[in-house]
Amino acid sequence: MIKRLLSFEWKQFSRSSYFKKGIAIKILLAFAVLYFGGMALLLGGSLFFILKKTIPETDPMTTVNSFLFFWFIFDFMLRYFMQQLPVMNVKPLMIIPVKRNTVIYYLLGKTSVSFFNILPLFIVVPFTIVLLVQGYPVIPVLAWLIGFVAITGSINFINFLVNKNNVVFYVVLALVATFGVLEYYSIFKISEPMGYAFNYMYAHPYLVVVPIVALVALFNATFHFIKKGFYLDDAISKKVKEVSTTDLSWLNRFGAVAPFLKNDIKLIQRNVRPRQVMMMSFMFLFYGLVFYTQDTYREMPALLAFASMFITGGFLMTFGQYVPSWDSEYYKLLMSQNIPYKTYLESKWYLMVVAVLFSFILSTPYIYFGWDIFGMIAAGAVFNIGLNSFLTLFGGALNRVPIELNVKAKAFSNTNGFNPTQLLIGLPKFLLPMLIFYVPYKLINFNAGLIALALVGVLGIVFRPYIFNKIEQVYQKGKYKTIAAFSEKQ
Template sequence: MVKKFLSLQWKEFVRSSAFQKGIAIKILLVLAALYFGGCALVLGIGLFFIVKKTVPDIDPIIVVNNFIIYWFLIDLLFRYFMQQMPVMNIKPLMIIPIKKKTIIHFLLGKTTVSFFNILPLFIFIPFSIVLLFNGYSALNVILWFISIVAITQALNFLNILVNKSNTVFYITVALLAAFVALEYFQIYAISEFFGMLFNGLYNHPYLAIIPIALACSLYYLNYNYLYKRFYLDGAISKEVKEVKTSDLSWLDRFGTLATFLKNDVRMIWRNKRPKQVLFMSCMFLFYGLIFFTQDVYREMPAMLAFASLFITAGFLFSFGQMVPSWDSEYYKMMMSQNIPYRQYLESKWYLMVLAVLVSFILSTPYIYFGWDIFGMIAAGASFNIGINSFVTLFGGALNRVPVELNAKAKAFSNTQGFNPTQLLIALPKMLLPVLLLYIPYFFFGLTTGIICLGVSGIIGLLFRNFFLNKIEQVYQKGKYKTIAAFGEKK
């Protein structure tokens, strides 16, 4: 049966309307996986010697056990955003005689071989081998390694359960921040406390039964959760909620575009996924604190330009890159109406421009770091409005991954996943402004670089109609491909 499931998923992949694009993306992902896997392998081989050289008075296994808690917390955060449960088109399978438990076991089993579970092996397998060659007890090392693998799988199954809740994410971020603060300000050595627990796993090999039992328990909880909800009506019915209205008459000043803008504002306000994107875009406002507070970056204008760009680009990057995927659930209906494509795209553009302007106003406190820094932020905002907004809209024409605005269960939905195409489109948006500032800075100074970056955005605005017309042509050309791709989610 497993072989049959794999065959079905392979046919789904090769028969997809985006098959050729999917192959290119898969190749890029494989190359990225090989790169990160190679880095992890080098780290695993050299970890013992690096720790021994850095902290010669402490046993390397003790140091690793002391700080491994940070690895697991960061791992859980990355899983929350990037790891999605491998899915199948389960609805057709619900009406044919295949046991529910067989399908659920297959779904859960696929998650155990994800990239996030394999990457730690490239670190801890060579590290364990080095320990064995340096005379450490084979029984202790092997069972300690098994414990680490079990904890990694436990995080995998925990992510499936908590990925539907933002509360756990906030708790994890708060814990990580609190641990780092306690350690940094030398209030309490939290690493020693957790080091005692993980050292216990090494010193007492029989305790490996605890993480193994934890992983098995979380597997059972996932199985039980999915089994109870594995019904056709539960898979296709939508949750009915009370709709709250709000006064959006202030948008009427945009004329014929007001209808589109009101729909987007309501969509963001009423649905879970857009709300998450809005919250994450607000976090971009604090991006500059990473760079502007460090003296080492003062002599690195390219990095400062990079940071300045991101401060006002949070909503543009996170929301704009998924146009028109936000409307995928009713895209067919929209395209069957007499709706001018130009107005649809122009409304999205205005929404992104408005977000950049609001972000720029909220970034005013950065004047504290100097007028040159605030000038970079202003130039970055100009570039985001005049250039990046159009590049983002153009990239949307290549993004045909549907989005479920208020998906209840990510375990049965891959529409919330990260689309690697977005990363490819993001490269020119991030590299071009750095070059526009750095090249004039190198020859004429920082002020000239800031002016060039800002003027590039103004020039882009002068060609606004030209860019929107070209983008409209791209969307019109791929209109039916987009409709077909959005229809594949059902």
């Protein structure tokens, strides 16, 4: 039956209109896997000798065990923000004689062979082989390896429960935050007893049964959690909610674009995915703290120009890149109305501009780092409005992947609506401002770089009608291809 389920998924993928785009994404992911896998193998094979050279007075195994707690925390955080949970259309399977347990085992099997579970093996397996070659006892080393793999698998199922159950999410969040604060202020270093525990398990290999039992328990907990809601009635029932209305009449002053602005605001208010992306976009406001607080970056102004794009352009780069996919569920209706395409595009542009201006206002505390830094943020805001906003709209003309508005998934990792073309369109948004700033900065001075960056944005605003006409032509040319692509659900 598992073989047949795999066959169903392959047929669904290969027969769809987005097959070529899916192949492109998977090729990019394959290259990423090869790169990171190769780096992990290199690290795993050389880790023993690096530790032996840098910390000769301590056994490399002991050193590794003392840092395993931080590795597992990093692993969990990376999974939470990046790992895409397995999805499958199970409704058709519920009305045919297929055992629920089989489908659930298949889903859990998919998440067990995740890249995030395999990558650590590229580090610990070579490290284990080196230990054995160096004469370490076989049974303790293998027990340590099994324990590491079991804890990695346990984190996988914890991540699954955290994403699906609010109670588990808040409990885990409270534990991580508590131990993080205690560790940071040296009140209680949880990393030390964790290191002792692994050293003790290495000295007493029979204790490997503890992480194995934890893995089995978490697997069963995840299995029963999925099974509890695995019923046809639960899958097809609609949750009835009281609809609240918002008075958006004040938007009428924007004229013809007002109905579209109202529609976008309601879309963000009422749907999971756009609300998720909008909240994530405000995290970009703190991006400058990574660069402006480090003297190393202060000596590389081109990187500061790179950071300034993100501070005010979070909404533009997250929400904006999915135009017009946000409207994919009712795109046919929009295109059947007697509405100029330019008006539709202008509404999206105004929304991004307001978001950039609002982010700029919220960024005023960066004055603390100096007026030169705040001036760069201001120049970045003008550049985002005058050029990056148009690049974003142009990229949308090539984006024909629909979005399911109420699919709750990680905003960082959800590839629903993703198009590899966005990667190519996104490069100028990051690299161009660095180049425009750096050349005048190097030839003249810092202020010349800021003026050049802002001037490009001002020119974009001045030539906005001409740019809009060109972008509209691209949208009009691919209009019916976009409608056809949005009609097919992934």
